[in-house]
Every structure is written in C-alpha cells, then in structure tokens.
C-alpha cells in the first residue's frame with residue numbers, strides 16, 4: 001500500500017505542491033553547464049529547464065516507478081540524447097572523483113536518508129571549481145518555527161515519502177568542504193512557512 005502511494009499518489013501531490021517553485025527551478029537549472037549530475041530526479045520536473053550549456057545530463061533516482069516516469073519525460077525534453085538516468089542513491093555515487101562540472105540538489109537533501117554521506121559524495125565527484133546548484137527547503141531561521149517544524153515532522157515525513165522539515169543543509173554542505181558563501185536563505189512567498197524556508201544558490205568546490 002505504501003509503495004503504491006509512493007509510486008502513484010505522491011508524485012502527483014509533489015507536482016502540485018511544487019508548482020509555485022517553477023520559476024525558481026528554471027532559474028537554477030538554466031545555470032547548469034558542462035557535464036551535469038542531478039541527484040534524485042523524481043519524475044523529471046527539472047528536465048525542461050536545462051539550457052544548451054548542459055552538454056551531458058546524468059540523473060540518479062532510487063525509486064523505480066519515478067525513474068521510469070523520468071525516463072519517459074526525458075525522451076520529450078529538448079535534446080533527449082543528453083539524458084542518462086540510472087537507479088542509484090546519492091550516498092554512493094558510481095562515478096570517479098572530479099567527474100562533473102555541475103551537480104544539482106533540488107528538493108532532495110530533505111529526503112536522502114544519509115545526507116551527510118551524500119554531501120561528501122557530491123563533493124568528491126565535482127571538479128575543483130565546480131558548482132553545486134541548490135534549491136532546498138530547510139530548517140527555519142527562527143527558533144519558534146524550528147520548534148514547529150520538529151513537532152510536525154513525525155507526521156509529515158511518512159506522508160511526504162521521507163522528506164524532513166528541519167534539516168540544516170547549509171551546514172552539511174559547509175562541513176563537506178563547500179564554499180557556501182553563494183547560498184541564500186529566505187522564506188518563499190508562495191509556500192507555507194513550515195515548509196517554505198529555502199536555501200538556494202551556488203555552493204562551490206574550492207579549487
């Protein structure tokens with residue numbers, strides 16, 4: 001039953017719930033260049049936004065049903081031959097060190113079970129000077145809202161297929177070695193406060 005919910009209902013809810021983020025997705029994804037890795041592609045919501053500068057686009061997704069949808073969607077995206085999608089988790093990436101120019105983390109570090117390991121892997125596979133492009137929802141800056149997020153989380157996480165509300169992804173990226181001075185935290189005007197405190201921008205792997 002849970003598998004059926006995750007495969008058929010949750011992707012539709014996610015599409016609907018993240019529609020207010022479409023402009024933010026476009027802004028983020030259009031900056032990807034060279035050989036790109038997108039972590040946890042879901043059903044491929046970001047695919048239409050890749051510009052020509054993204055020459056090779058590798059995507060990982062551990063959910064089989066989502067991956068099948070992403071593959072279908074990629075075949076309708078501009079220059080579909082650029083897309084290479086595989087079943088994998090971000091905690092152990094099947095690529096050598098310094099392989100990618102850009103990595104995309106879009107609404108995924110909230111969900112990856114071992115997100116510290118995933119940040120270390122992303123750092124490893126990025127070239128020195130490469131960019132991790134980030135659009136994530138994170139723990140709110142105000143202690144009162146952080147408390148609310150922690151109260152809601154035990155109900156939210158199973159309903160939202162593993163998504164957490166109170167993660168501090170900026171610190172995790174910084175601990176992994178990234179220069180996080182290009183990341184901003186802000187409240188998205190079109191999302192509810194408990195799930196709409198955003199972390200976005202570019203984290204760089206120092207040269």
Ligand SMILES: C[S@@+](CC[C@H](N)C(=O)[O-])C[C@H]1O[C@@H](n2cnc3c(N)ncnc32)[C@H](O)[C@@H]1O
Pocket residue numbers: 014018039040041042043044045046060061062063066088089090091106107108111112113114162163
């Ligand atoms: C909230 S959805 C976002 C999907 C997509 N990135 C988007 O922007 O629409 C979270 C995604 O993280 C994926 N995920 C879960 N565990 C993961 C892991 N260990 N490594 C990579 N992705 C994972 C889920 O399968 C799901 O597709």
